[in-house]
Amino acid sequence: MKNTTLAIAFVSPALIFLLAVLGWPLVQAAILSFQDVGVIGSEGHFIGLGNYATILGGAGFWQALGRSIVWVLSNAVVQTILALATALVLNQKFPGVRIARTWIILTWIVPTVVVVIIWRWLLSSSGGIINPLLIQAGAIDRPVGFFATRESAMATLIMINSWRWFPFTTLMMLAGLTRIPGDLYEAARVDGAGTFQRFKRITWPLLQPTLMVLGVVGTLLSFNVFDVIWLLTAGGPAGATQTLPVLIYETAFKGYRLSQAATISVLTTILLMGFAFFATRAMAAAEADR
Amino acid sequence: MGLTRILTLAGFAATLLAGTAYAEPVNLTLWHMEQPPHRVQRMKELLDEFNAAHPDIQVKQEPQSWGEIYAKAPAAFAAGNGPDLLFTIPDFTTVLKGIDAVVPVDDLVKDLDAKHGFVKATLAPYQYDDHVWAVPAYNMAISLWYRNSVLKAAGVEVPKTWSQWQAAAEKLSTDGKSGIGLPANKQLYTDQTVYSFMVNSGAADIYNADGSIAFDKPETVKAYDFYSKLAKLSPADNGTWTWGEAEACFANSTCGMILQFGVINTYDTQAEGDAADLGVAPVPHADDQSESATISYSNAIMLTTKDEAKQKAAKVFLTWLLEPANYGRFLTMEPGLFLPVTDDGAKADSFWNDKTVTKYKSQVETMIANSHTGKLFGFTTGKVFPSIGAISAQNVIAETLQHIVVDGQSAGDAVKAGQGRMSEVAKK
């Protein structure tokens, strides 16, 4: 339907709102990044690109970026596998399928702070259940510290974050799966294609558009996860889980270098925008191919 | 008549005049970080009482959390909607002083000191740059906690030196139990326990007189080295510990000993609650030292309003709060944890009559005695440098420990890196 004026009238409230609430603060952050403000509320002077030189020249930013990439990729892999497997199970017909599909989402409707407390308690050695369970199962012979080494701290955080998010991803995939016409499978069955063949030839390719969008939005969302990490490890042990959002928060509110935090913010936003730009272009290209 | 006397009288007259001129009560907003429900409740009782007795002043509380206050308070002051009174710990005061949000309270503290006698160790961390920046409110100091029965069963004496301590911890580590529970989290609690080792090996000062960092020295290395040895005997999940996990570990008898400000409440409600069996002692000292010291946190209240009428009202409130008849009830909002900062407060019936304090009288007495030997990193030399705020907030002391227990660095290397990190934080 063509009616440009009306279309603009429809789009502009949302657009103006987003620009005011998200765009404007970004401009503020950009201005801050050229100054030398320390504690919030103190005065600053224009110092040009000094902060950018400091941040890009130091190791902290690059290390945090590396951890962020590990964080995003691992979350994507873990969540995609869990969600796809779960979605395939829930896409079948069985008694109680509605209930299962509804309550799968339980982990996502709980506030993050509560999720954090739940896991801190489950993993603790005083009253936590995970250690005794693993000991009983023979996986370990004495309680382990899930946040005791660099690798296990990161892995544990990824598992907890995935636990919270994979049901949501599952539902999005389920939505994609139900949109695949059933007669395609029937036709394939008639052709004698097995379960795996049907998955490979029908499910996987037709799920691509959903996976693409989930991939882009999911990447941005999980990149920006802050509260789970902050409340569980505060970026530790020894900086092992200090991703970029944690670094920004820490620099601003713990290191009292607001302008440097703003600089990291601007750099991060540029990176994410670049990613989103190319990803959406790739998405459009992939869609055009079909 | 001295000049101050005259000024005080003039101030008094002004208050009277102001009181008659404005019929409207002065409203004060108090932010504190004592968020657990029962503490808020006790605070409410006290405020209600004060407000009823002072119709011209209305104080209302708004509990905040330590987790966010470092971000929230500066933002609030910058936006012009900060509180009039704000609870604090020494490093937090340096941050707010840096943005000119804190008003000195020299005269008030002088008056209150004459009246009640402040414990020196609680006042020192707020006395610098020619002023006093906050009124001490309660003290907390780390002690060593244990069970008499457990030590006796293992044939162990209460350790006084580090070698005795290590022997005791090793002896108490049996069949799935930990001889000692020490945190290794990147968190304030770990800063505190590590520093309580440092003060006991002669490494209390982390600044030189000129403000350069004095962290990297043999005494510090010794403290870290010993800490990491004992941390090996601690439960494996100590990397996420805050105060609560340590207490739980002690309460359910998994940990033989812990370093903690207070465990009385938890011990009383979640463990045996046998007052005679609960042991508390000073933190052991290095073998070459002669006396034990500890870390103490003097919690205080800052005046953060520029409005003169409000400042006066706030002083009336603080004076009222430190009156022994009220002060004890303020302290026992968390009985067995918050310790008096004044001499007459330490004798106040309102403090000792509390049910829990009465039951654990001897333990509380030991805690108070320990608190008098308390020091705090960055506030030991009488000169305070602004960078302590960032060093403290970023938990550099705890992070240095993590490099030893997580990355397997030697104590010497880690402390050297810690010195570098602190110097980096300190330079603008």
Next chain:
Amino acid sequence: MRRTLGQSLSLYGGLLLIALVIGLPFWWVLTGSIKLPKEIIQRVPTMVPQSFTLQHFEKLLQASDFPVYLLNSMVVALFSTAFTVLLALPAAYAFFRMEFPGRNALYKTILLAYAFPGVVVLIPLYGLFAKVGLIDSPVALVIVNVAFALPFSIWMMRSFLSSVPREIEEAAVVDGAPTLTILVRILMPLIAPGIASVAIFAFISSWTEYLFASVLIVSDARRTIPVGFAGIIGQYQIDWGLLLAGATAAIIPVVILFALVGRWFVSGLTDGAVK
């Protein structure tokens, strides 16, 4: 169609595994909240409670304003939901059913909103809200929540809108109905499940938001559930019983709500767009 034994086994085995992974943590929290303090921190935890007490809930209700937090969360979430839907619906319609210059670019720009880390926006927004007097106001939370829920909500509407046959609108246009009428009278009922999904998405996003609520809200009487819950954690001491009771109290209302409307969310997502 009948399943082979192997297929059945993998189906029900899979279901059981999912149920355990999602359900067990909640089971321990719920049962933990009614155990005596001593049992909660016992060295060998119990699967089934050996003790029963309501003391943690009593303490929670007595000493903290949980019902108030609950009400605040509800109000903020409901308003956030309403405004998200009000803004998302016309925008989504324009993006996916209309043509106008710059449509694609604008659509992408909106998804780019997720490139802003919440942490980045926090400080400038605080300053902005302070200037217009919105600190400590639920309005500020509604604004932030809508901003973060909006882009994804618009995307969620896409599949619903594209599932409505074009002919319906075209017929209406031929009849001379103005576009707004088409949107409200004809399209709305068809995409109702989609609107329900978006609404629930916005509601939950708001319900779980912590970072902004913790900084923008100052007074106790205006706190939302996540911030109120974080408040009972407390420095220096942890009362696990109280925390577990708080966790339970924070979970149950939204579970009840979800029991009532949850199927709309799921069926909205999965069934609505099949045709």
